[in-house]
Amino acid sequence: MADLPLAELDAFAAVAQSQSFRSAAKLRGVSASSLSDALRRLEARLGVRLLNRTTRSVSLTEAGERLLQRLKPGLLEIEAALDAINSVRDTPVGRLRLNVPGIVAHAILPDIAARFLALYPGITLEVATNDALIDINGEGFDAGVRYEEALQADMIAVPIGPRVQRYVGAAAPAYLAEHGAPKHPRDLLAHHCILHRFASGRVLPWSFEEEGREFTILPPARVIAETTALEVALAIRGLGVIFTFEEFLAPGFATGALVPVMEDWTQSFSGPFLYYNSRRHMPQPLKTFVEFLKAEHRRGP
Numbered sequence: 638m639a640d641l642p643l644a645e646l647d648a649f650a651a652v653a654q655s656q657s658f659r660s661a662a663k664l665r666g667v668s669a670s671s672l673s674d675a676l677r678r679l680e681a682r683l684g685v686r687l688l689n690r691t692t693r694s695v696s697l698t699e700a701g702e703r704l705l706q707r708l709k710p711g712l713l714e715i716e717a718a719l720d721a722i723n724s725v726r727d728t729p730v731g732r733l734r735l736n737v738p739g740i741v742a743h744a745i746l747p748d749i750a751a752r753f754l755a756l757y758p759g760i761t762l763e764v765a766t767n768d769a770l771i772d773i774n775g776e777g778f779d780a781g782v783r784y785e786e787a788l789q790a791d792m793i794a795v796p797i798g799p800r801v802q803r804y805v806g807a808a809a810p811a812y813l814a815e816h817g818a819p820k821h822p823r824d825l826l827a828h829h830c831i832l833h834r835f836a837s838g839r840v841l842p843w844s845f846e847e848e849g850r851e852f853t854i855l856p857p858a859r860v861i862a863e864t865t866a867l868e869v870a871l872a873i874r875g876l877g878v879i880f881t882f883e884e885f886l887a888p889g890f891a892t893g894a895l896v897p898v899m900e901d902w903t904q905s906f907s908g909p910f911l912y913y914n915s916r917r918h919m920p921q922p923l924k925t926f927v928e929f930l931k932a933e934h935r936r937g938p
Contacts, residue, residue: 643715648675649687650712653705655777656695663765730759733922736773737782739865741909742766744884745798746782753929760922769836773913779923780913784906794910795930803883804904807895812875818898819878822852829859829877831868843880845902869895 651661652672662669680687687701697705737746742764750762765778773781788794808818812829819825822845832855834840842855859877862868865885872879873894879886889895911930913923 645675645679645682646708647712648672649679649701650705650708651777652676652688652695653697653701654775656775658695660776663763728757728759729921729925731920731922732761732763733780733920733926734763734765734778735780735782735911736765736767736771736776736778738768738784738909739766740802740882740884741782741798743865744882745909749798749930749933752933753926756929757922757925760925767836779920780911780926782909782911784909788910788912791915792912793915794912795927796934797909797911797930799908801905802908804880804906805883805886805900806878806880806898806902807872807886807889808878808898809873809875809894810896812872812877813896813898815875818896820899822854822899822902825854825856825878828856830856831860831862831872831877831879832856832858833865833868833881834861834863836863844904845899846904847902 648661652658655661658669658672662672676688683700685700686698687704689696689698735746746764750764754760754762770783770787771778771781773779782797785794806819816828819828822843825843832840840855840858840861842853845852856878860868860871862871865881868879868881869885869889871877873889878898886895890897911927913919913927919927
């Protein structure tokens with residue numbers, strides 16, 4: 638067994654940790670079929686099945702679970718050894734894999750990524766957009782971006798982007814001319830509203846605060862969608878009232894296609910954080926990105 642190719646073992650670890658050939662392939666920058674071929678060769682060499690595969694899922698067999706637990710320390714040591722070499726280069730190289738929510742991918746990351754990659758041309762940035770909470774290490778990411786209430790206690794968090802963001806309401810002028818403008822959260826019960834459904838299937842109610850009192854309502858839905866771009870486009874076409882991140886609505890406000898509503902009930906909250914595992918070896922591209930974010934934060938706006 639001493640002649641087992643490291644590439645096949647790495648392919649197995651990637652698929653086992655992602656529990657998906659497609660996700661592992663994206664993170665490795667290869668095709669899913671090449672990973673599947675590598676796994677078949679490895680299983681043939683060992684004479685044992687390592688993964689249970691169906692059309693919808695991938696899971697470890699008992700043998701696969703044992704192999705993964707023995708491989709993890711060795712693969713981390715190899716990664717650390719390569720990063721040790723990387724750290725003495727004039728400029729770092731490698732892949733930085735991030736998992737970010739939609740609002741960050743849309744409004745925050747583009748400018749930050751452009752400045753960072755201009756400084757470090759040897760780093761390749763891979764970004765997956767996901768609003769759900771995930772195990773970033775188990776899914777093969779170096780770090781994630783989430784908001785404060787979603788951060789886990791054992792993670793290190795570094796500010797990224799604006800330190801204050803707002804959740805605001807809007808509607809098209811034509812809609813308001815026909816239905817009037819809501820003034821209070823209870824008024825929304827008489828309006829058509831455009832709601833967002835998360836990938837988990839949850840449709841969250843809208844929450845508002847006044848003098849320490851919170852109002853939470855699930856208003857009548859004219860539209861429920863999973864894509865914010867679609868929700869905003871339908872609001873512009875007069876389908877109803879929308880509440881979302883101000884950054885998504887700013888272009889509509891600028892052109893007059895949307896008008897702010899219930900401005901007294903605008904919600905402000907803390908901006909997002911980059912987070913990563915404090916107990917894991919820190920790859921050089923991630924270390925460089927963290928240092929870049931801290932320097933930007935010190936400089937301020």
